[in-house]
Amino acid sequence: MGGRLYAVVVKELWAILRDPRARIILVVPPLFQLFVFGFASTLEVRNFDIGVYNRDGGASSREFIERLGGSPNVGRIVPIGSPGEARDAIDGRSVIAVVTFDQEFSANVAARRAAVIQAVFDGRRSNAAQIVSGYLERIAADMGADIAAKPTGVSAPPRSQSIVANWFNSNLDYLWFTMPGLVVVISMVSGLAVTAQSVARERELGTFDQLMVSPLRVYEILAGKMVPPLLVGVVNATVYVLLIPTVFGVPLTGSLPLFYCALVFYLLALIGVGILVSVLSQTQQQAFLGAFLVMVPAILLSGYASPVDNMPGWLQVVAQGNPARHFLVVSEGVFLKAMPAAGILANTWPLMVIAAVTLGASTVLFRSRME
Amino acid sequence: MSRAFDGQRFRAMLLKESLQILRDPSTFLIAFVLPLIMLFLFGYAVSLDPTRTRIGLALQDSGAQALSLASAFERSRWFEVTGRRDVETLKRELTAGRIRGFVVIPQDFGRRFATPGDVAAIQIVADGSLPNTASFIGAYAEGVRATWAAGEGAERGIVARQPVEIAQRFWFNPELASHFFLIPGSIAIVMTMIGTLLTALVVAREWERGTMEAIMATPVGMPEFLATKVIPYFLLGLGSMTLCALLAIFLFGVPFRGSPLALLALASAFLVPALGQGLLISAVTRNQFVASQIALISAFLPAMMLSGFLFEIASMPTVIRGLTYIVPARYLIPSLQSVFLVGDLWGLFLRNIAVLLGFGALFFTLAIRATHRRIA
Numbered sequence: 001m002g003g004r005l006y007a008v009v010v011k012e013l014w015a016i017l018r019d020p021r022a023r024i025i026l027v028v029p030p031l032f033q034l035f036v037f038g039f040a041s042t043l044e045v046r047n048f049d050i051g052v053y054n055r056d057g058g059a060s061s062r063e064f065i066e067r068l069g070g071s072p073n074v075g076r077i078v079p080i081g082s083p084g085e086a087r088d089a090i091d092g093r094s095v096i097a098v099v100t101f102d103q104e105f106s107a108n109v110a111a112r113r114a115a116v117i118q119a120v121f122d123g124r125r126s127n128a129a130q131i132v133s134g135y136l137e138r139i140a141a142d143m144g145a146d147i148a149a150k151p152t153g154v155s156a157p158p159r160s161q162s163i164v165a166n167w168f169n170s171n172l173d174y175l176w177f178t179m180p181g182l183v184v185v186i187s188m189v190s191g192l193a194v195t196a197q198s199v200a201r202e203r204e205l206g207t208f209d210q211l212m213v214s215p216l217r218v219y220e221i222l223a224g225k226m227v228p229p230l231l232v233g234v235v236n237a238t239v240y241v242l243l244i245p246t247v248f249g250v251p252l253t254g255s256l257p258l259f260y261c262a263l264v265f266y267l268l269a270l271i272g273v274g275i276l277v278s279v280l281s282q283t284q285q286q287a288f289l290g291a292f293l294v295m296v297p298a299i300l301l302s303g304y305a306s307p308v309d310n311m312p313g314w315l316q317v318v319a320q321g322n323p324a325r326h327f328l329v330v331s332e333g334v335f336l337k338a339m340p341a342a343g344i345l346a347n348t349w350p351l352m353v354i355a356a357v358t359l360g361a362s363t364v365l366f367r368s369r370m371e
Numbered sequence: 372m373s374r375a376f377d378g379q380r381f382r383a384m385l386l387k388e389s390l391q392i393l394r395d396p397s398t399f400l401i402a403f404v405l406p407l408i409m410l411f412l413f414g415y416a417v418s419l420d421p422t423r424t425r426i427g428l429a430l431q432d433s434g435a436q437a438l439s440l441a442s443a444f445e446r447s448r449w450f451e452v453t454g455r456r457d458v459e460t461l462k463r464e465l466t467a468g469r470i471r472g473f474v475v476i477p478q479d480f481g482r483r484f485a486t487p488g489d490v491a492a493i494q495i496v497a498d499g500s501l502p503n504t505a506s507f508i509g510a511y512a513e514g515v516r517a518t519w520a521a522g523e524g525a526e527r528g529i530v531a532r533q534p535v536e537i538a539q540r541f542w543f544n545p546e547l548a549s550h551f552f553l554i555p556g557s558i559a560i561v562m563t564m565i566g567t568l569l570t571a572l573v574v575a576r577e578w579e580r581g582t583m584e585a586i587m588a589t590p591v592g593m594p595e596f597l598a599t600k601v602i603p604y605f606l607l608g609l610g611s612m613t614l615c616a617l618l619a620i621f622l623f624g625v626p627f628r629g630s631p632l633a634l635l636a637l638a639s640a641f642l643v644p645a646l647g648q649g650l651l652i653s654a655v656t657r658n659q660f661v662a663s664q665i666a667l668i669s670a671f672l673p674a675m676m677l678s679g680f681l682f683e684i685a686s687m688p689t690v691i692r693g694l695t696y697i698v699p700a701r702y703l704i705p706s707l708q709s710v711f712l713v714g715d716l717w718g719l720f721l722r723n724i725a726v727l728l729g730f731g732a733l734f735f736t737l738a739i740r741a742t743h744r745r746i747a
Contacts, residue, residue, distance in 0.1 A: 042683075091709070127683075168499045306417045337466050
């Protein structure tokens with residue numbers, strides 16, 4: 001029986017690795033994605049061009065503009081000559097915001113009257129606009145504090161303050177979040193793609209019937225189907241674990257054995273879902289589209305694209321059934337947080353449950369297809 | 372072999388291709404079910420708007436000042452304070468991800484606050500493994516403190532006035548709802564799926580099965596043949612776009628300030644490169660698995676990640692920013708967001724339409740050449 005299982009595994013490995021292009025597909029795109037999407041998927045705001053309509057021209061407005069231009073978040077300061085020009089610049093997306101100083105701005109600051117800056121933002125990009133707006137507020141507050149601190153005033157010193165510390169990623173480097181997250185996302189894309197087509201391809205090519213009349217047991221056939229995606233997943237993840245700390249400089253603080261333990265259950269959960277899709281499909285095309293139908297929501301509900309905390313409560317419950325949501329916590333935890341075994345286990349047992357349910361369901365369905 | 376265009380033959384071929392698509396259940400899956408799921412997810416699940424974030428609170432001072440600051444945090448609409456605990460517990464909770472940050476009000480807070488010339492500091496700790504949430508916590512927790520401090524000052528007759536104020540207005544989307552721009556953007560993703568993914572997959576299967584060669588052996592000319600392959604998917608793409616737009620407006624309440632004509636023109640222009648890319652991938656790979664993976668990697672994922680849909684292009688490193696210029700969705704998404712939220716900006720639209728058609732011409736030329744080579 002051990003010999004039979006071995007033979008099935010060899011057959012399944014050949015089925016995937018025989019085609020040279022498929023071999024390339026298994027290795028090159030995951031690496032490409034790591035590099036390109038790793039750098040692309042940032043919610044940081046940098047290099048944003050801001051329009052300035054300065055009707056004042058005095059010292060205070062010049063100082064504000066100088067502070068604005070000195071920020072790493074701001075790309076270019078674009079001079080604007082009229083309200084119409086401001087409108088066009090925002091409509092055409094050449095700037096994200098236009099800041100307007102009225103004629104009395106510097107005079108008001110000098111006289112210590114309320115000096116108001118008008119700022120208009122492009123609401124089409126509300127996330128970035130909010131961050132830029134927070135940035136403008138900070139400059140205004142800093143300038144205000146400096147003005148208030150000048151000796152002429154009767155300013156009171158601050159009596160309380162906040163000291164902000166960001167643990168696990170003190171500079172809030174977005175790459176530190178993206179990289180461990182991409183391990184989860186890319187493993188899912190390649191794992192599901194390989195598994196979903198395995199049974200469906202046999203059915204489309206007609207070799208499914210041959211498999212059925214062979215002396216193989218159902219669990220042997222399924223075990224054979226599970227090995228290649230498991231191997232591909234572990235090999236790819238190992239490449240990431242090597243590249244991420246060395247090339248991208250993201251720390252790997254936690255325990256690698258625990259990471260691999262959770263990874264295997266994550267892959268088993270994905271394989272369970274993939275085989276389920278495959279068993280339910282008649283053709284490769286349906287299998288691929290089915291896998292896609294699972295993949296897109298799974299990525300969007302994983303916490304990678306946007307925080308799980310922002311979702312409505314009932315969707316957070318739905319997301320509990322998503323293996324990526326649990327493994328993302330493990331991956332971020334092992335890379336950045338030196339997560340202890342208890343924390344990893346708390347996110348691994350849901351993976352075990354998902355794997356058991358999907359693999360169990362696949363076996364039942366597979367058996368019913370045989371009869 | 373006749374290469375001349377034959378209207379009757381063209382209609383017959385078109386009918387054959389259309390029926391073939393309509394009979395395939397997976398067509399409905401990707402053209403109507405998947406868009407619904409996508410729209411739904413972008414409407415409800417994916418939100419870049421911060422909601423109440425769970426934080427912990429360590430209150431080490433039992434004075435009146437400290438208690439009033441603690442209750443300011445508990446009352447804040449930005450935070451859900453999970454209870455007052457000691458710092459060790461909070462550290463464990465933060466590592467486990469059960470809270471996203473915590474605030475420490477130290478023992479000497481009240482004393483230092485009352486001492487003239489001294490500064491009472493609170494500590495705000497945020498979970499940096501979620502950088503976006505962390506910067507939000509840092510900013511808003513400081514905001515809670517500042518508001519509280521201003522209130523305390525006011526009670527003592529010291530009015531803290533901001534010398535420089537900023538009056539802010541957000542055009543087009545004053546509610547700052549992220550689904551107002553995510554939903555129009557997701558229409559571009561849906562059209563990429565139909566145009567490139569589905570086309571690549573279906574046509575690759577024809578190559579795999581050899582039915583492509585069979586048709587090539589008939590007197591049908593190449594452009595005519597490609598047109599019959601592409602037109603049904605073009606219509607399917609527009610149908611799906613219409614469904615999405617109607618749902619966006621009537622179900623999700625996204626404003627539609629432009630004209631249907633502009634939307635139609637933009638969608639049609641985008642489908643040209645999308646379909647061309649699908650045909651090109653299928654003609655080059657002729658294998659369903661490889662075609663599906665290449666379509667995923669060269670069309671779907673870039674449309675999600677490199678188009679400005681989820682992530683701002685300006686914030687990307689220069690090399691990646693350069694790469695975004697060859698992603699067709701990059702030229703559609705700003706126009707789609709504008710046609711919904713702003714109105715008809717024909718200057719912007721026409722520029723983008725021209726670029727999209729340019730990409731389309733390139734992809735179709737390459738697809739025709741790849742097909743010729745296969746036949747030879």
